[in-house]
Amino acid sequence: MAVEVIQNILQPSSLLLIISGICLGILFGAIPGLSSTTGVALLMPFTYTMDTIPALLLMLSVYFGGMSGGLIPAILLKIPGTPASVATTFDGYPMAQKGRPSKALGIGISASLFGGIFSALALLLFSPLLSQFALSFGPFEYFGISFFALMVVSTISEGKMLKGFVALSIGLLMSCVGTSPIDGVKRFQMGIPAMSGGFQLMSVVIGVFALAEMLNSVKLIGSSRIHVDGNVVRKNDFFLTAAEWKKNLGTMFRSSVIGTIAGVLPGLGGAAGSMLSYMQAKKASKRPEEFGNGSEEGIIASEAANNAVTGGALIPLLSLGIPGDAATALVMGALTVQGIQIGPGLFRTNGEFVYTTLYASVFINLILFFIAVIAMKIFINIIKIPKYYLIPIVIVFCVIGCYTANSRIFDVYVMLICGYIGYILDKNGYSLTALVLGFILGTTSEQYLRRALIYFGSFGNAMRGSLLGAAFVVLGVAYPLAALIRQRLKQKQQIRAGNDGRRDEN
Amino acid sequence: MGEMLFWLLLLAVGGILFLQTLDFKVIAMMDPVMGPARFPRIVIGLLAFSILGLFVVRLIKKERTAFVFGELFTGIRLRLGALTVCYILILEKIGFVIATSLFLILATMYLYFVEYGSIPVKRTLIRSVVIVGSVVLLQMVFTKVMGVMLPLGTYF
Numbered sequence: 001m002a003v004e005v006i007q008n009i010l011q012p013s014s015l016l017l018i019i020s021g022i023c024l025g026i027l028f029g030a031i032p033g034l035s036s037t038t039g040v041a042l043l044m045p046f047t048y049t050m051d052t053i054p055a056l057l058l059m060l061s062v063y064f065g066g067m068s069g070g071l072i073p074a075i076l077l078k079i080p081g082t083p084a085s086v087a088t089t090f091d092g093y094p095m096a097q098k099g100r101p102s103k104a105l106g107i108g109i110s111a112s113l114f115g116g117i118f119s120a121l122a123l124l125l126f127s128p129l130l131s132q133f134a135l136s137f138g139p140f141e142y143f144g145i146s147f148f149a150l151m152v153v154s155t156i157s158e159g160k161m162l163k164g165f166v167a168l169s170i171g172l173l174m175s176c177v178g179t180s181p182i183d184g185v186k187r188f189q190m191g192i193p194a195m196s197g198g199f200q201l202m203s204v205v206i207g208v209f210a211l212a213e214m215l216n217s218v219k220l221i222g223s224s225r226i227h228v229d230g231n232v233v234r235k236n237d238f239f240l241t242a243a244e245w246k247k248n249l250g251t252m253f254r255s256s257v258i259g260t261i262a263g264v265l266p267g268l269g270g271a272a273g274s275m276l277s278y279m280q281a282k283k284a285s286k287r288p289e290e291f292g293n294g295s296e297e298g299i300i301a302s303e304a305a306n307n308a309v310t311g312g313a314l315i316p317l318l319s320l321g322i323p324g325d326a327a328t329a330l331v332m333g334a335l336t337v338q339g340i341q342i343g344p345g346l347f348r349t350n351g352e353f354v355y356t357t358l359y360a361s362v363f364i365n366l367i368l369f370f371i372a373v374i375a376m377k378i379f380i381n382i383i384k385i386p387k388y389y390l391i392p393i394v395i396v397f398c399v400i401g402c403y404t405a406n407s408r409i410f411d412v413y414v415m416l417i418c419g420y421i422g423y424i425l426d427k428n429g430y431s432l433t434a435l436v437l438g439f440i441l442g443t444t445s446e447q448y449l450r451r452a453l454i455y456f457g458s459f460g461n462a463m464r465g466s467l468l469g470a471a472f473v474v475l476g477v478a479y480p481l482a483a484l485i486r487q488r489l490k491q492k493q494q495i496r497a498g499n500d501g502r503r504d505e506n
Numbered sequence: 507m508g509e510m511l512f513w514l515l516l517l518a519v520g521g522i523l524f525l526q527t528l529d530f531k532v533i534a535m536m537d538p539v540m541g542p543a544r545f546p547r548i549v550i551g552l553l554a555f556s557i558l559g560l561f562v563v564r565l566i567k568k569e570r571t572a573f574v575f576g577e578l579f580t581g582i583r584l585r586l587g588a589l590t591v592c593y594i595l596i597l598e599k600i601g602f603v604i605a606t607s608l609f610l611i612l613a614t615m616y617l618y619f620v621e622y623g624s625i626p627v628k629r630t631l632i633r634s635v636v637i638v639g640s641v642v643l644l645q646m647v648f649t650k651v652m653g654v655m656l657p658l659g660t661y662f
Contacts, residue, residue, distance in 0.1 A: 049652040162559045166516065169553035173523065173546065180542035183533045187542060188526060218582045221620050388617030392610050395590055399597070400656070404648070407655045409598050416594055420578065420587075427574035428509065446545040453539040 005355045009363050014057055018360075021058045022368050025065020026379055031390065032073055032220060034213070035082040036066020037326045041210035042397040044202065044334045045404045052338050053356050057364075059334060060357065063327045064116060064364045067270060067307050068372060071108040072379055075299075076101060084270025084306035087278040091291065091298030098294050102237035107296055108303045109372045110240045111252055115304035116365035118256035119263060119311025123318075124358045130319035131354075134344035140452035140462045142344075144472025146445040149322050151476040153266045154434045155483045167430040170421075171438025172445075174199055181447035182454075194410035201333040203402045203411040204439050207418025208432050209326045210398050214391050215423045221387050238373045244296075251281050251297045252304045259305030263312020263324050266437055270306040270325070277305030311361055318354055320344060322441065329436050337405050508573030510564075513557045520550045582620055589613050601659025603638075603645050610637045 008014060021043070028039035039062040047055035070085030075092035088108060095104040137145075150172075154164035177188045178198025189195045240248075255277040262273025281301030282291045291298050313324025321343035323329040332342050340350060347354050372379075402415040426432050452469070456462040463470040527543035527550075534541075564570075577583060593609035611634045619625050648654045 045648070045654065046652070049654055162556045162563065165552060165556035166560070169520075169549050169556060170516075172549040173520075173553070176546045176549065180530075180545075183536040183542055185531050185533070185542035187530060187546065188523060215578065215583055215587070218586055221582060221617055386618075386621065388614050388621055391586070391617060392613035395593075395613070396606055396610060399594060400648070403597075403657065404654045409594070409657070412594050412597070416591065423578060424512075424575055427577075428512075442549075449545065450537055450540045454537055458539065 002355065002359070005352060005359050008053060008352075008356060009057070009360050014054060015367075017054050017058045018061045018364055018367055019371065021061025022065040022364065022371050023375070023379075025062040025067075026069035026072075026368075026372065027065075028062070029066040029069020029085075030072040030081045030379055031069075031385065032077075032079045032081055034217070034390065034394070035070075035327075036063050037209045037330060038213055038394055039063075039066045040327050040330045040334075041206050041401060042394060044206075044330065044401040045397065047334050048337055048404055052335070052340060052353055055334065055338060056331075056353065056357060057360055059331045060360055061364050061368075063331065064307070064310050064361075064368055065371075066327070067310055068109070068112045068116075068303075068368055069379070070306070071105070071112065071299075071303055072376075075104045075108060076380065082270065082306075084274050084309070085302065086271060087274045087302035088299060088306075090278065090302070091293070091295045092302075094292070095294035095296075095299070100237075100294070102234040104294075104299060105376060106238035106240065107244075107248075107299045109238060109369060110245075111248075111255070111300040111303035112307040112372075113365060113369040114252045115256045115259050115307035116310060116368065117362060118253070118304075119260040119308040120358075120361035120365055121311075122260045122308075123311040123314050123361055127315050127318045127354075127358065128347060130315065131344055131347045134319055135348070137344065138452070138466060138469070139448040139455065140466040140469035141472070142469075143445055143448035143452055144466075144469035144476070145320055146322070146441045146448065148472045148476040148479070149266045149316070149320075150434075150438060150441060150445070151479050153437045154431065155480045160429050160431070161480055161483060161487075163428075163430045164434045167425060167432065167434040168438040170425075171435035171440075172442040174204065174435075175439045175442025176446075181443055182450050192410075194408060198443075199414050199439070200402070200405060200411050201329075201336060201440065202405045203414040204418050205326070205329050205333050205436055206398050206401055207415035208422035208436055209330070210394065211415060211419030212422030212426055212432070214394050214398070215419060216426070217387060217391055221391075238376070248296060248300050251284075251300045254284065255281060255301045255304035256308040259308025260312035260315075262305065263309035264315050266316065266322055266324055266433070270309040273309045274302040274306040277301045307365075314357065314361065317342060318346060318357060321346075321444070323437070326433060326436065329440060332440070508575055509571075510561075512573060512575070513560060517554060517557055520553050524550050582617075585616060586613060589616070598657045599660050602656040603641055604659065605657075606644075607634075607638045607641045610641065 024043065025036055025039050028034045029036055040059055043058060043062055047058060050058070066082065067084060070081030071088050071092065073079045073081045074085040074088035075096050078089050078093040080086040080089055092104045092108060150168055154168045155161050175198070177195055179185065179196065180187050186196065258277040258280060259273045262276065278298060278301045281297050282288050285291065285297050287295065309325070313328045316322040316324055317328050317332060323332050335342060340353060398415060399412050402411045403409065405411060422432055425435065452462045453459060456465050463473065524547060527546050530541070530543040532541040578587065589609060589612055593605055597605045614633060614637070615625055615630055645656055648656050
């Protein structure tokens with residue numbers, strides 16, 4: 001199968017899709033206010049009529065390209081193209097200001113390549129294993145995993161756990177609209193016939209992420225005239241020397257591991273992953289004083305980690321049907337429209353599709369590196385596209401993406417409402433990822449829970465009858481409690497440190 | 507205060523949904539343990555519990571953060587939002603090509619004005635022609651090449 005899959009990927013039409021996807025992704029990552037999520041949302045309507053494999057290649061290329069593109073404005077303008085490249089600004093911009101913009105870009109691109117390939121290999125290695133393991137699961141184990149994922153994603157933003165639960169509840173309640181699993185009873189349809197099938201995943205995800213992002217990007221109008229010259233780039237500086245690779249290999253490896261884990265954990269994503277990695281790199285560095293002043297390690301830590309998130313986020317998606325971040329949630333939605341049921345049985349039912357994803361992840365990262373090297377000057381010039389064009393165009397594509405999935409205007413109304421809800425929730429610290437994951441996993445969680453309870457007779461029996469399921473449920477309950485205790489301890493430490501400081505002053 | 511109202515609104519919605527769960531038909535033969543109402547009730551319980559927790563935290567902590575809501579309905583966001591709502595409402599009535607062209611022309615014109623403080627007539631005319639051409643091309647790509655349906659419009 002491997003040879004067949006690689007042949008598929010290396011077909012001229014597939015390569016063309018990959019290259020276009022990467023260019024578009026880099027562009028979306030590079031334009032401040034847009035992201036790989038917006039890029040995937042924008043391309044979705046084009047994928048509906050494609051065959052599954054080309055559609056997948058296109059979306060993965062945009063996703064991976066988007067993660068990398070953020071480093072361009074982060075290094076040259078101190079404006080992170082995406083939230084995942086915030087940490088890149090800390091050292092990338094100072095290095096560029098010291099007259100080494102090409103070197104900073106080269107280090108960033110090389111670290112992205114390393115992180116991307118590392119996580120793609122992790123995906124290749126762990127995804128089949130995890131999927132095989134998941135095949136032996138019964139409904140209560142699946143419920144346990146979904147429950148654990150939901151608890152993790154709600155708890156992830158420190159100090160906002162309760163808000164995370166509110167967002168999660170909203171997502172779960174939205175998933176209850178339509179007909180119930182198992183017995184098909186009508187629920188919360190409010191007399192609207194279009195609601196009998198519930199809300200469409202595409203409408204919710206595009207609304208909550210892409211439209212809300214556009215409403216937010218409006219603030220950049222009038223203040224976003226970008227002045228940057230593509231001639232600062234010297235291609236020779238993009239390639240690291242053997243000595244530079246050797247010197248930075250440890251940081252690349254550690255950051256890639258952190259990024260991959262951040263991708264696997266639902267909701268953590270590139271922003272948190274790259275920040276965690278940056279802090280770890282600073283702690284472990286022999287030259288921590290250079291951090292913030294143009295440190296190579298700083299750029300590597302951020303870029304290797306945020307690109308490693310891509311492969312990590314695909315691991316739970318392919319093995320368990322749990323998307324790791326917003327962009328993978330969109331990919332999942334688009335594949336659902338294609339008739340692909342993402343989940344543990346996917347390896348068995350659609351092996352070609354899964355292995356294409358696995359091998360394509362490696363190829364896309366390699367091609368991404370060369371495209372970035374060859375076309376960097378063009379990308380730098382393209383990021384000057386003004387927002388007054390981009391925002392309306394993205395809104396139109398959001399509308400097309402929702403409408404064309406089912407040819408129903410109702411889905412577009414839902415997208416619009418979700419966009420406003422998403423904006424309000426996001427601005428007030430409620431996790432959008434928790435909402436979307438709640439919506440995605442709501443129906444399956446309920447279905448598995450009900451099936452398990454029909455089989456075992458009661459929740460107590462299920463806990464006793466399925467140890468693995470019970471372990472996940474216990475972990476799901478323990479996770480927020482542990483986070484709460486950690487938060488309390490941290491607060492106490494801060495208070496104590498404040499008191500000590502005041503005493504010293506006195 | 508704004509956030510409290512938001513929580514109260516969520517609680518009210520939760521309450522209405524809870525009342526609706528009382529009317530769900532239970533088919534005991536298919537699922538004697540949970541039924542279709544139990545899961546939504548658990549979720550509504552989680553929502554109520556979380557909001558209650560937020561109320562308590564708010565009472566204990568003295569710091570207050572402003573609830574962001576109004577900015578959606580002022581300035582650029584209000585106008586762009588209104589344009590988007592109008593676009594979506596007229597989409598099925600006047601069809602994709604006209605509605606999208608109108609939306610793109612008006613939205614880019616407005617956002618250009620916000621950015622530069624003026625609207626150059628010649629450039630706007632050229633841009634409008636390019637927009638209409640691009641939208642027609644886009645519709646042809648979707649309908650003829652990709653076989654995807656876009657709204658044709660009731661009145662046309």
